[in-house]
Amino acid sequence: MDFLQQLGPVALGSRLRRLSEQLTAEAAGIYADYGLNFQPRWYPVFYLVAQQPGIASNEVAEQIGHTHASVSQIVKELLRHELLTxxxxxxxxxxxxxxxxxxGHEVLPHLRAQTADVRRSMDELLAETxxxxWSALHAFEQQLRRQPLRQRVAAARQRRAAAPVVLRDYRAGDQPAFRQLNVDWIARYFTLEPADLKALDHPQEYILAPGGAILLAEIAGEVVGTCALLRMPETGSYELAKMAVSPAVQGRQIGFLLGQAALQRVRELGGRRxxxxxxSVLTPAxxxxxxxxxxPLAQPLPSPYARADVQMELLLP
Amino acid sequence: MDFLQQLGPVALGSRLRRLSEQLTAEAAGIYADYGLNFQPRWYPVFYLVAQQPGIASNEVAEQIGHTHASVSQIVKELLRHELLTxxxxxxxxxxxxxxxxxxGHEVLPHLRAQTADVRRSMDELLAETxxxxWSALHAFEQQLRRQPLRQRVAAARQRRAAAPVVLRDYRAGDQPAFRQLNVDWIARYFTLEPADLKALDHPQEYILAPGGAILLAEIAGEVVGTCALLRMPETGSYELAKMAVSPAVQGRQIGFLLGQAALQRVRELGGRRxxxxxxSVLTPAxxxxxxxxxxPLAQPLPSPYARADVQMELLLP
DNA sequence: TATTTTTGCGTAAGTACTTACACAAATACT
DNA sequence: AGTATTTGTGTAAGTACTTACGCAAAAATA
Structure with missing residues (x-):
């Protein structure tokens, strides 16, 4: 419940469906209250036949906007209940x-009375909100007719693809994106270790405060890549870590851009190494x-990460 | 389509359902556009497992607001597609x-990118309308939580039952109600004849203009009974006709009230008969x-109505 | 006039959920 | 400790529609 709300408008379809189901269930209850042995879904068909006796099921389908198959099924039930011939x-x-x-003629006026009560209640309800x-639905459907969601999303995607890559420094609100990109990446190839989370949950404390840096790649306002520099004990040495790029933006050289920017930053910080x-399995990296x-480093050094079996270095000129 | 709109808010449930289905269909198309072999309905389950690895299906159900049965089925499919363990x-x-x-980890970032695009498009779409x-749905759901529709309708019904019967003269806008009540009544016991429709479609011309009258019974602003007086060729004679009462208000003596009012009106008009x-089958009437x-009239008179086999008269003192 | 296409209708199966039921493991109660 | 209840899960069947398909009658075309 909470989660769906977090998902927000993306789950609009589900939300509408649930509301619709709720209303249908209530409608069934209302029929019962009126002592009518009548299914809510019969209503449009039955009512239309009452208004236009002698109508063909085909026309019914067209007028109520269902498929003829649906009408055929409903008619079958109405025949079985002896409400229609x-x-x-x-x-x-x-x-x-x-x-x-x-x-059918006997039921009709009761149905009409019930419909009048429902209409009154519904009008009140809609007026209260x-x-x-009602008008919001109308406006929404109209907008959707003007341009379907699928086209809109395709356009949004294209805008995103065309948007330039922006490199910038880590800011206060970036922690969730920073964490997510790295967790996704690690979970994809290895299993997350507690050591990973320390720096990911508290980058300020573990990376920035000791004199390191975090660089982010952004496309259309969304963080799509990260990379961190950790100051090492030896003077002028930095560790390049937390290099993570969203696979959704693969092929745009974001890793390379981040790496270059990181090396530039090391130079600015006066680092030499x-x-x-x-x-070794991460060949693209x-x-x-x-x-x-x-x-590659000839002599291996001790590492806190179980998965590290390759060590490399670069000496800046 | 036209008909549904005429039905208005009574068919709100259907309308919501249709919109929801449309959105789901679009969602499926969007997944296809992104080259993802992914069903829209998997999304909440899959995404929640990604966020909270090791979660039990039970908790998933609770958090996304579905039943556990639904989650169980979706999980089965996700297992089959090797997206979950x-x-x-x-x-x-x-x-x-x-x-x-x-x-699953491979798909996740693509899914995230797609969701971001959908969210952006949807936000725009909702902002445009x-x-x-979004807020209308929220308000509506809240109102519905405060008092379910069923209760509202029950209250409306009660108000209607408690409302007094008002007798009044026919006015310009009453023709549809006048016609409907009579058509319903005739269709219930007989088949409609062309002669019926003449007076029902043009009451002003056929009933009022020649010096007759139409009385209506109203409950809570809704016409529930009709009765007409037609001036007959003999001086001082009136025919009582178009006596129709909605079966939904049976037992409230509306026929009797209308009859009494009609006789009073004949007196006022100076009529004597x-x-x-x-x-004969209409024993209650x-x-x-x-x-x-x-x-009962001893000697039968010629009548334009095939169904008339009883003739009665009343001589006013 | 014979054949093809269209139209109206019915049935079957699918959809995205639900409710109903069954079963075993865990927990609560005596 | 033994039984009753609760809890987590799975399966079956229902819901209110849909799409897919088949059949026969009517209309269009050759």
């Missing part, structure tokens, strides 16, 4: 003309590091 | 903990006429 049209043997039975659901740890100028 | 909880053998597979569907035609003082 069906006779073939003498002019056209395919058509079946529908009419109310005596019992501000803004009006950059070190990193990775894993390794080739990226090589492209940036990193060289 | 399910392992029994060692602490509690009943619980099954859910987690994303490697493939004035009044806002009232005549009527009816059918016949006893009503007797109660009003009508006597």
């Amino acid at each position: 069906m006779t073939p049209d003498p002019q056209d043997q395919r058509r079946r003309r529908l009419q109310l039975t005596a019992r 501000e803004p009006s659901l 950059v070190y990193l740890e990775s894993n 390794l080739s990226l590091y090589r492209k940036l100028g990193f060289q | 399910m392992t029994p909880d060692p602490q509690d053998q009943r619980r099954r903990r859910l987690q994303l597979t490697a493939r 004035e009044p806002s569907l 009232v005549y009527l035609e009816s059918n 016949l006893s009503l006429y007797r109660k009003l003082g009508f006597q």
Whole structure:
């Protein structure tokens, strides 16, 4: 329940469906209150036949906006409940003309009375709610007709694809995105270790405060890549870590851009050496590091990460 | 389509359902656009498992507001598509903990990108529509929570039952109600004849203009009974006709009240004799006429109505 | 006039959920 | 400790529609 709300308008479809189901359930209860052995879904068909006796099921479907199959099923039930009669049209043997039975005529006024009560209540209910659901629905449907959601999303996607990559420094509100991108990335190839979460949950404390830096890549206002520099004990040495790029923006060289920016930042900070740890299965990452100028370390160093089996360094000129 | 709109807010449930279905269909198309082999209805389950790995299906159901049965089915499909894994909880053998597979992790960022695009488009769409569907839905749901529709309708019904019967003269806008009550009544016992429709479609011309009258019974602003006086060729003679009362208000003596008012009106018009035609199968109507003082006519007169086999008259003192 | 296409209708199966029921594991109660 | 209840899960069937398909009658076309 809480989650759906967090999802927000993305789950509008579900929300509408649930409300519709609720109303249908209430409608069934209301019929029961009026002592009518009548299903809510019969209503449009039955009412239309009452208004236009002799109508064919085909026309009913068209007028109420259902498929003929749906109408056919409802008519079958109404026939079974002896509320309708069906006779073939003498002019056209395919058509079946529908009419109310005596019992149908008996039920009709009660149905009308009930409908009048429902209409009154519904009108009141809709008048009470501000803004009006009725006109909001109308406006929404109109907008949707003007341009379907699918087209809108396609356009949004294209705008995103066309938007430039922006590199910038970590700011206060970036922690969730920073964490998510890294957690997604780690969970994809390895299993998350407690050591991972320390820095991801408290980047300010573990990365920035000791003199490091975090760089983010942003597309259309959304963070799509991260990369961190941790100041190492040796003077002038920095560790390149937390390099994570959303696979959804693959092929846009975001890892390379982040790496270059990180090296530039090390230069600005007066650093001379950059070190990193990775894993031999991550071949695309390794080739990226090589492209940036990193060289494998001959002598392995102790590491807090179980998954690190590759160590590289780069000495800045 | 036209008909549904005429039905108005009574069919709100159907309208919401249709809109929801439309959105779901669009969602499926959007997934296809992103090259994702992913069903819209998987989304909440999948996304929640991604956010909270190791969650039990029970908790998923609770958080997304579906039944556990629904979640169970969706999980089954996700397992089949190798997007999720399910392992029994060692602490509690009943619980099954859910987690994303490697493939699930692969899909996740694409899904996230797509969701971001959908969210942006949907936010725009909702912002474009004035009044806002989102807040209107919220307000409506809140009102409905405060008092369910069923209760509202019950209250409306009660108000209607408690409302007094008002007798009044026919006015310009009354023709549809006048016609409907009579058509319903005739169609219930007989078949409609062209002669019926003449007076019902043009009461002003056929009844009022020649010096007759139409009386209506109203409850809570709704016409529930009709009765007409037609001036007959003989001086001082009137025919009582178009006596129709909605069966939904049976037992409230509306026929009797209308009859009494009609006789009073004849007196006011200076008439001395009232005549009527009816059918022998309509025993409740016949006893009503007797109660009003009508006597069967010994000698039958010619009648334009095929169904008239009883003729009565009343001589005012 | 014979054949093809269209139209009206019915049935079957699918959809995205629900309610109803069954079953075993865990917990509460005596 | 033994039984009763609760809880977590799965399956079956229902709901209110849909799409897909088949059949026969009517209309269009050759």
